[in-house]
Amino acid sequence: MLISFNNVTKTFEDGTVAVDDVSFTVKKGKLITLIGPSGCGKTTTMKMINKLIPISSGTITIDGNDISTENDVELRRNIGYVIQRIGLLPHMTIEENVSLVPKLKGWKKKDYEKKVDDLLDMVGLDPNVYKKRYPLELSGGQQQRIGVIRALAGEPPIILMDEPFSALDPISREQLQDELKLLQKNIHKTIVFVTHDMDEALKIADEIVVMKDGRVEQIATPTKLVQHPINDFVRSFVGDDRVKKASGSRGELLADTIMQPIQAEVELNNLPEISSKSNLHEVANIMLSKQAEAIIITAEDGKPTGIIEKNQLLKELAGIQKEVQ
C-alpha cells in the first residue's frame, strides 16, 4: 500500500494552519516516522490519512486512489490506528477490545479468538490472565500494548501509530520496537509512526519525516538524516552529538546520497566511474589514484546517474555544510 501526500494543507476553523503544503510518499511495506516538536502537526498529518480530520487542500492517495472518494468506514477498517491517548473501551474486556475490528469485518468467532490469543502472546501478556480483564485493571504500559495489538487485529495493510510506546519503560519499549520492526519486515505492513523521540525514530524508521510548524523540513533515511541534516533546525533536533558522531563516519556514506545531477555540458569521457552503492572512501580512493577532478556515479545497470566533484567530496568528508561555503 503506497500512501502519498500531495501538497496537503490543513487549516482548522479557528485559522490554525496545522499542516502546511506537505508532500511525501510512504512506500509499500515501509515504516515512516513523523517527528518534530510538540504541536508541529504530526497527529494532524496522521489523522488525515484515515479521514478523522478532513483535508483543507491537496490530496492523499492510497495506491493511487484519492481517499476523499472512499467510504470513511471501509477505509478505516483497513487502516489500523493506535491513538495517542490509547482509547481502550473501558466497558469491554481486553478480548472484546482487541476483537472489535475483526468482528466489524465479520470474522468467524474461532478466527478472532485465536487472533486475540496470538497477539496477546506477542506482546508478552498471558491470554489466560489478561483476556477477561477490563482496561482499568491493567497498568498504563499494558494498556498501551493492547492499544497496539488492537490496531493489528484486523490485519490491516496500513497501520498508523501515534506515539504508541510513550508510556512504556525503556525495556518494554525496546522490545516492542524490535517486535514492530520484525512484524513490518515479515508481513510487509506499511506503517506511519509518530514520535518525538529521535532515538526511537532512528532505530525503527526506514525513512524519517522531520516536521516543524506544519511544514516538512527534511525527509531522509536515518543514516542520511544524521549525516546530512539539511539545516540548523534539523541538526539541533537530531542532536549535535549524533551529527558530530556521524560525521566521523562520513566515509561510510554512499555515493548516491551526495551525488549531483549531471549537467549537459560536462565532458564525461575522461572521468572515472564508480557504482552508486560505493561509499565515499572508495570514491576518494579512485579519484586520488586517477587524479580526477570529478567522478561519474553509475546506477546498477551501468548508466551514469550522477556526478561528484572533488571539492564537494572534500566538503562532505570534512563535514562542512553546503550553506556555510
Place this chain on the structure above:
Amino acid sequence: MDAIQVFLETIISRQDLIVERTIEHLYLSFVAILVAVAISLPLGIYISRKRKVAEFYIGVTAVLQTIPSLALFGFLVPVLGIGATTALVALIIYALLPILRNTYTGITGVDEGIIEAGEGMGMTKRQILWKIQLPLSLPFMMAGVRTATVLTVGVATLATFVGAGGLGDVIWRGLQSWNNSLVLAGAIPVALMALVFDFILKTVEKKVTPKGINS
C-alpha cells in the same frame, strides 16, 4: 391518649381512602416518569449530537424547572382544565430536566479519546452510539431518572389541587381538619414511596453500570 394509637386508629378508619389515594399517587408518578423518560432520553441523545442546540433545550427545561410547582399547576388549569391530565403534564415538565441533563452530560462526557478510537476503527456513528456512548452513559441516565422519580413522587402531592387526587388529598384533608394523624397518614406513604423507588433505581443503576468502569 397515646398519639401512636390515634395514628393507628386513623389509618384503620381511613384505610380505604389511603389505599385509593396511594394507588392514584403511584399511577400519577409512574405515568409521569414513563412519559418524561420517553421524551427526554431520545431528546438527550439527539441534542448530544447537535451541541449547538443543546444549550437551548436544556435552558428551556431549566427555566420550566424554576417555576414553583404550585404555580405551575395553577398556570395549567386555565389551559387544560381540572383533572389527571393537568397533573400529569405538570409532573412530566418537572421530570424532564434531570433526565435530559444527565443524558446529555452522560453522552457528551464520554472521553473523546474513546470515541476517536471507535471512529478510527471504522465503527459507524450508530455503532459508536450503541456500543460506546450509550453503555458508558447509562449510569448517568439512570441517576437522572432516579432524581426525577424522587422529585415526581414529592411534587405529585400537589395533584390534589387540580382535582387529580393522590396522597396530597389525604394530607390536605388532615390539614383542613387540624388532624395531624391524617396528615401523617398521607405524608408517610409518600416518603416511603420515594425511598423505595430510590432504592430500586439505585440497584438498577448499579446493575447497568458496565463492569470495568467502576473499578
